[in-house]
Amino acid sequence: MQYDANIPIWLQVMTMLQTDIATGQRPPGEKLPSGRDLALSCSINPNTAARVYQELEKTGLCVTRRGLGTFVTEDTARIARLREELARQAVAQFVKTVKELGISPQEALRMVTEEENE
Amino acid sequence: MSMLESKEITKVFGAKTAVDHVTLQLDAGHVYAMLGPNGSGKTTWMKMAAGLCKPTGGEIRFQGEPVSIESRKHVAYMSTEPYFYSWMTVRDVGVYYSDFFQDYSAERYRQLLQRMELTEDLKTRALSSGMMAKLKIAVTLARDAQVYMLDEPFNGIDLLARDEIRACILEAASEDKLMLLSSHLVEEMEAIADCAVFIREGKLIECVDLDTMRTEMGVSMTDRYRQIYGHAGEVQA
Amino acid sequence: MNKLLKYEIRKTRSAKLILLGITAVVELAFLAGLYLVKSDDNSLLIVSCLLLFMLAMLGVSVIGLLSVLILHHDMNTKESYMLFMTPNSAYRILGAKVLENGLSILLIGAFYFGLGFLDVTLLFAREDSLQQLWEMFDQILQTISHEIQINPAGIACFFLWFLTGWIATITTAFLADIVSTALLKGKRFNGVVTFILFIALQSLLNRLLPLFSRYSAMNQRFLIESGINLLFSGLTYVGAAEIMRRKLSV
Structure with missing residues (x-):
């Protein structure tokens, strides 16, 4: 994947996930890849991947359930x-x-x- | 306490000061890109951290203790140049690591070789530079070390294989490990590194968090590299 | 330590195989001269005998020289990382090298000694005229053996003396090379300084030895000198390892 090196990479990956959620490609309640898997599949630093989820959570688009993983919000x-x-x-x-x-x-x-x- | 920390570390070779009073703290859970032109002191710094090279002054500490025989058990260093004995096959290289490093996994080595498209019966002497580069990475990452220092991991590796190398590096990185990569190919590291250490003429210029830099200064690591080492060679604020 | 030793043995393998190969060829020539040449021309036999003797001498020297060359290579090329990135102390790294060399010299020595013994036996068995010579030689040995005590204990003492002297030479050479690489790298005359250091330490040892053993009987003398050799080896070994540990950058 190519990133625009001038824009924070977490922002770019977050936008990509937001698009997936908005278009329904990742439906409400779906389990999202773990931070580690996201890092590997997007070829980004694991800390960057963790940041993506932090930001998504802050905006209420996903929820992390301890021990279970991160899920797309069910709040339609x-x-x-x-x-x-x-x-x-x-x-x-x-x-x-x-x-x-x-x-x-x-x-x-x-x-x-x-x-x-x- | 930092995982790896250098205090006023200095190395002088004859009339040349390769590393000049570098004080630097590197923490677990990060992937650092160590950047600087050839001869700026990156390799010498890494070799001192690996205990291969003795500092002229200052010291490097691993988990609070000076670098020693003990720290070599937990630090995996990969040099730019090939260093295996010329009589070795790819298999022999694995056996050597398993003979000396307790954190080495033969299973992991086998997997990595497969991904790098190398076979165990190849003679190291007969490897192309690209294959040698892959072998070095495979055997280094087959260790479950706490610190990985890879000097120029993308050197000699073609575009397609670089993706695989990046994936392997990211897999090895984790919260409790420290990954330090040096490379001339700055763009290759934009996405996988989260911090950058800029070194010029043996001196530390800065150690920065990349996303913070992108947000606050609006520049990429590559841009910053150009600013620091560009035409005039003067550091621009 | 076993692991280090394994790789030290591997490093000298090719050189030893070449030595064995050449020895095998010359030995075959010797056997051919002994059994196949029907004429009175003994030149093949004589030449091969001489060559075997020279090879034995050369073999022993090569083993010594080789170990210094390998140490030098192990400190001055990229292959040095192989040794020095592993969690092994300088003492172990150097110890494996000294041990490997001691074992090699024992084995090579025993090999050439055995081969020489075998060949001489074959030679005497074949040539009746030499049989008389052998008896005469044996007689002489018998006479003088009272004085120089040729008996198992005496031979053991001699070999101990030779081996410890050998190890002292090797550790001295190691020390000189490590001083050169770790302390004098890039300095002018470092090769010369190294050589002078080696010669100086060796002559120091050679002057030291008679001071203690001058008035003793033969076997005692071997034993005393062996002790001094060992002490000297120990000191040079510790010195070499300490310099390696503190100062060597590869």
């Missing part, structure tokens, strides 16, 4: 909120790019509808 409302957060981030990025190109939000919206209908 929280996941719905995550989906919206990610969507907003994507939109913000989109708007920023479009603005830089000098295209008005209305025009951009028309282009989105066109793209959608094709």
Whole structure:
């Protein structure tokens, strides 16, 4: 896996997991790989992997049950909120790019509808 | 107490000071990338920590005790250059380690050889540089040591095999172990290291937590490497 | 220690095999000269006899020289890591080398002694004319043996004396080489200094020996000198190991 070396690696791996959770690829209540396995499968430092889970837990997206492992939260409302957060981030990025190109939000919206209908 | 700690360690070879009053604390549970151009003192520091090289001044402590015969039982050092006896086969190398290191596992060695695509009947003398590099890693990581010091583990290893090496290194790393890697191939270590030790001309420049550096300074380890060793050669804040 | 010894033995294996190989060839030539050459031309026999004698001398010297060369190699090449990264003290590392050398010299000595004895027996058995010579030689031995006491005890004393003297030479050479590598590396004249140190220590030992043993009878003299040899070996061994432990960087 390639990482952007300028951005903290835990952040990049966390984003990847968040996407998996938001898209349902990792459904609510699913057991996540152990920190060690995450480190190995993503080829990252074990401390980085531990940090990923710490951060995910802090935001309530996963829960660690002592002796059992880490699981995706079963709080579907929280996941719905995550989906919206990610969507907003994507939109913000989109708007920023479009603005830089000098295209008005209305025009951009028309282009989105066109793209959608094709 | 740090796992490995050097206090004002200095090594002078004739007119050249290879390591110049380096004070450094390395803790278990981290993978350190030791960085610096050729001849900056990385190898000499590691060799002193392995007890192979005697310091001119200062000392290195392993778990609070000066490096000694005892510490060699728990420190696995891998040098850049091949060092096996020329008459040895890959199997003989394993037997040698099992003869001298109690933490060595023949089973683990067998697994690692398989992953490195090496067979036991190969003669070390006939190995290509890439195969030799893999053999050194396999036999070193077959030890269940507390400290691993790998000097240039990616040297001579092609792109595809590097992924395998990285995986093996990460598998060996754990909370109670210390992993110290040196490499010219800085990018190879961005994701697997969590701390970096920058050394220039025998002096310690800094020892940093990489994610903190990425967050606070917005630079990667590679960027920082360029800043420190780049064109002017002056350290930039 | 057994493990270290195992690898020290392995390191001298090829050299010993070569020595044995050459000896086997010359021995075959000797046997051919003895049994196959029908003419009166004894040149093959004489040459092979001489060669065997030289090989025995050479063999013993080679074993000594080889052990110093191996120590030098073990401290000055990357292969040094093999020894010095293992949790073995300098005393053990050096001890294994001294032990290996002592065992080698015993074995090689016994081998050439046995071979020489066998060949001489064969020679005398074949040549009747030599038989008389042998008897005469035996007679002489009988006469002088009263004085130099050729008996099992005497031979044992002699071998002990030879072996301890040998070990003292080896440990002195080890000390000189370790001083050169650990203390004088990169300095000018380090080879010369090493050589002078070796010669000086050896002549010191040679001057020391008669001081204690001058007035003793033969066997006693061997025993006293063996004791001094051992003491000297011990001191040089400890000195060499201490320098190795404190100062050697590989």
